[in-house]
Amino acid sequence: MVERIKSRLQYKLMLGFSVVLLVALTLISTYTQYSASEMLITYTREEQLNLSNARIAAAQGVLNEIRNDLLFLARDPAIATFMRNNERREEITQRFMSLLSRSGSRYQGACVADHIGSYRLCVGITDGQGALIPHMSYVPPAEALPPSNLYHVHDIPPVYTWTFSPSISNSQSVIRFSSAIYAESGASIGQIVLDTSAQPIFNLLIEPEQSTQTIIVNQNGDYVLGGEGNLRDDRPESSIEILHQYRGTLIDPPDYRNIFSNYDTLHFPDQRGSTWIVIYDRPVEQILAPIRKSLLINIILTIALLMIGLLISYLLTRSIVRPMRALAVAAERVGSGDLQTPITTTSHDEIGALADTLDHTVMRLRSSIENAESRRREAETLYRTAIALNATLDLHQLLNRILQELRAVVPYDSSTVQLVREDHVEIIGAYGLARPEDLIGTTFPLHGPGPNAEVARQHTTIILDDAPKTYARFNEEPYRNDPIRSWMGVPLIFGERLIGMIAIDKYEPSFYTPEHARIASAFAAQAAIALENARLYEAVRNELAERLRAEEQLRQAQKMEAVGRLAGGVSHDFNNILTVIMGECDLMMHEPGLSPEVRQGLDQIYQAGMRASALTRQLLAFSRRQILQPVQINLNEIIVPIEKMLRRLIGEDIALYTHLAPKLNTIRADPSQIEQVILNLCINARDAMPHGGELTIITENVRIEVTLDHDLPPGDYVLLSICDTGSGIDEHTREHLFEPFFTTKPRGKGTGLGLATVHGIVQQSGGIIRFQSILGQGTSFYIYLPALQEAPQRIISEIPNTITFLNAVVLLVEDDERVRQLTEQILHSHGMKVITAANGTAALRVCAEYQDRIDVLLTDVIMPGGINGIQLADRIRLSHPHISILLMSGYSDEVFAMTDPVRAETAFIQKPFTPGLLIEKIAEILAKHIPAEQ
Known part of the structure; x- marks a missing residue:
């Protein structure tokens, strides 16, 4: 049956191929003959037209030359003179002879005739030379000219006539050209005649x-x-x-x-x-003769090609039938279930492609069966892996299980687990690397170049066949000791969100394949779910711990609020007492005739009062009820007075060193608060050196030119450095170092407010605090405070003896009798008249009584009787706007409430104050008030 199909197919293919070839050759030959004929006719047409055009142009040029010669002679003045007077005959004869000899054989004769056709002069060619000829022997009669209108000779157009006289012999054919000769008046007086042979023109055409x-x-x-x-x-x-x-x-x-x-x-x-x-x-x-010759050649070629085509069709059909028979045998074998024997063929054409396709189909069928079995085993492995990963919520245990179970799915030499942290990924787990502890915490950006960024951008698995050649970081630390060649990054995707990735390494190049990537991606999907569950568990646990910490902070804040209120109440009375002590002491120190011993004792009392006042302000600052009073100061003047106290504070086993710049720039800050900063940092340094050490305080001028710290702009600064050789600060503590209520000390040993207070004071002073710490070596704090160029102001002002206020009337409102008496004495001593009141109600009555005679209202802020100092100032400001107002207080909660612009501009003096500071304040507000009145 196969042989019969083979014979029929071979016969049909040969017959069909022969018919198609014969028809094709016949059509091609016919079309070629027709196209060639058309092309040849077209080429001949264009060629002949171009040749005829060239011949016509040449003949046209000869005729133009004859015309020009004729018209030149017709307008020759000598010929016109000859026609009128019969003069200049010899001259005209020479011109005619010259024309005939110069033109060669073009002209046969030149004559001049009158207007009725009678010849007056003729020159012809005799023996190749020009000579006079008789009229009757050569030249036929000239035609008479028609009568002409009278024109000026220069206005007459170039008109001529010509006649052709054919002959049996072309060489005897003559073309006669004639043109009229005109007088100056425009009348025709004769004609010029040129006879030329037609043969030269015929030769051109x-x-x-x-x-x-x-x-x-x-x-x-x-x-x-x-x-x-x-x-x-x-x-x-x-x-x-x-x-x-x-x-x-x-x-x-x-x-x-x-x-x-x-x-x-x-x-x-x-x-x-x-x-x-x-x-x-x-x-x-x-x-068309060349076309006719090519027709016979085409017929011979057609027959030869037909014979060659028959031979080719025989060989072709034979090459088709043989592979088809082998393919049919192979198909029967596959149909019987044999999938192992390959289908081979030596053909490389469509039959070979069909055989290859059938062989590939069999291979795919066999591969599909094998893949189905492999997928079944993979599914079982992933199922066991998912159970193992979801068996724990502890992140550390989960990381170990991920790295262990991954080996059962994808072979690797080393691997890391990385989680997304904002715009980068951080390694949180590693296995198989030479120094995994150095890699924990290493981060890689999610933007820009890099394999991790590529995985993040595409959200798909990335394979590097030779990682060190692709990315240079695999040749650097900390990978230098790990000969990583093949690298595969697998994204951890939860929902549609990238939460991290797994980096899988192999120490041989081009190891990982897309099949590895597929299996690793399936494993990563299970790992992402387990990591997200662990993260949620960790978040809930942290949230609970945070809530407990917040509750503890709330209780601590309530305690601090209570302490603050107590401190505020105590500071009010305490500052009133200090005001009396320091005021009386200040007045006595300015009494003449004091012995040095008494003056020294008074000075010690005064300094103790100042220290007590500073402690009160620190107490208020601790409870955040103190208004900073920044002044221009030299930082060295803060450190030197407290150096002895610091030595006692830190103990004898800690050595204190100070290196203070001799020409230190000034800063603007509250001296007591800067002192508080130094004390807090020194106390922390002492606690970090329980077995002794060294504490160094350094001041210096620095200029910041360019910095990467956005919070520290370029400029001049005074740098305060406090360095210790203590235990240092660990990584966890660094993250929370300046947080309020955060402390590493045992319960009851610290409040967690020391460094928070330091941070707040530095910021309020316009500065920046930075620190460096090495575990086991010590910690250094660096405080940058903006430098000023002016000279420092004095912190304690002397009483301005030169200031007198002879006519100033002051309404003094103070509920504390001792403070009221001291203040009244100070004001009287400087020439002011004082009216006193114990509360706000009494002060309003005094204002109503004295009307416009009061210049200054000096009132305490906190007073009994229902009207405090701020309310009293508001009422007097409305009823007596000319009165200047000065508030005084040792407790400033009420001052914080002065958010109204008018209130905010009210002058204020902090208790305890010195007599000199009080007089300066009053002088200041009176100096502002006097120009306004003028």
Whole structure:
């Protein structure tokens, strides 16, 4: 059956191929003959038209030269003179002879005739030379000129006539050109006649090829050359086109068969309608002779190609049938269930491709069966892995299980687990690396170049066949000791969110394949769920711990609020007592005649009062009820007075060193608060050195030119450095170092407010605090405070003895009798009149009584009686706007409430104050008030 199919198929293929080849060759040959004929005719047409145009142009040039010679002679003044007076005959004769000899054989004669046609002078060619000839022997009579109108000779257009005299011999044909001779008046007085041979013009127009016939006719169809009679008689149909179109081609016209004719027109210059039409006739057979020769060759080639085609079709059909038989046998074998034996073929054509396709189909079927079995095993492995990963919520245990179970899914030499932290990923687990502890905490950006960023951008697994060649970081620390070659990054995606990635390494190049990537991605999906569950568990646990910590902070804050209120109440009375002590002491120190011993004792009392006042302000600052009083100070002047106290504070086993810059720039800050900063940092340093050490305090001027710290702009700063050699600060503590209520000390040993207070004071002073710490070596705090260029102000002001206020009236409102008496004494001593009141109600009555005689209201803020100092100031400001107001208090909660712009501008003095500071404040507000009144 296979043999019978083979014979039928081979016969049909050979027959079909032969028919198609024969038809194709016949069509190609026919089309080639036709196209070649058309191309040859077109080429011949264009060639003949170009040749005829060139011949016409040459003849046209000769006629133009004859016309120019004729018109030149007709306008020659000598010839006009000869015609009028018969003078200058010899001169004209020489000109005619020169013209005939110069033109060669172009001209046969030149004559001058009168206007009725009688010749006056003729010159002809005799023996190749010009000579006079008799009138009757050579020149036929000239035609008489018609009468002409009178024009100026220069206005007469160049008009001439010509006649053609044919002869049996073309060499005897003559063309006569004549033109009138005009006098100056414009009247015609004669004519000039030039006889030229027609043969030179014929030579220019005749086609030299013998197979081409040249015919010349005039515009009426009369033969000039190449025939007798008229063209219309010989070619009644084609002559119509020739005589009317003047230029073109005719191929095999009906009245002149098998002829290819092209024709062109020769125009006589300035002679409208005077033309010769030149016709070139050429046999069509001569033009198409090369095509006829190629036809026989095409027939022979067609037969030869047909025979070759039969042989090729036989070989081709044989090459098709043999592989088909082998393919049929292989198909029967596959149908019987044999999937192991490969289907081979030696053919590389479509049959071979069909055999390959069948072989690949069998291979895919076999591979599908194997893959199904492999997928089943993978599914079982992933199921066991998912159970193992979800068995724990502890992140550390989960990381170990991920790295262990991953080895059962994808082979690797080392691997890391990385989690997303904002714009980077951080390594939280590693296995198989030389130094995994160095890699924990290492971060990689999620943007820019890098394999981790590529995984983050594409959210798909990335494979590097040779990682060190692709990314240089694999040749650097901390990977230098790990010969990583193949690298695969697998994203951990939860929902649509990237939460991290797993980096899998192999120490041989091009190890990982897309199949590894598929299995690793399936494993990563389970790992992402387990990591997210662990993260949520950790978040809930942290949230609970945070809530407990917040509750503890709330309780601590409530305690601090209570302490603050207590401190505020105590500080009010305490500052009143200090005001009396320091005021009285200050007044006594300015009494004349004091012995040095008494003055020294008073000074110690005064300094103790100042220290007590500072402690009160620190107590208020601790409870955040103190207004900072920044002044221009030298930082060294803060450190030197407290150096002895610091030595006692830190103990004898800690050595204190100070390095203070001699020309330190000044800063603007509250001296007591800066002192508090130094004390807090020194106490922390002492606690970090329980077994002794060294504590160094350094001040210096620094200039910041360029910095990467956005909070520290370039400029001049005073740098305060406090360095210890203690235990240092660990990483966890660094993150919470300046947080309120955060402490590493045992319960009851610290409040967690020391460094928070330091941070707040530095910020309120316009500075920046930074620190460096190395575990086991010590910690250094660096405080940058903006530097000032002016000289420092004095912290304690002397009483301005030169200031007197003879006419100033002060209304003093103070509920504390001792403070009221001291203040009244200070004001009296400086020439002011004082009216006192114990509360706000009494003060309002005094204002109503004294009306406009009060200049200054000096009132305490906190007073009994229902009207405090701020309310009293508001009322007096409305009823007596001319009165200047000065508030005083040792407790500033009420001052914080002064958010109104008018209240905010009210002058304020903090208790305890010195007499000099009080007088300066009053002088200041009176100085502002006096210009306003003027």
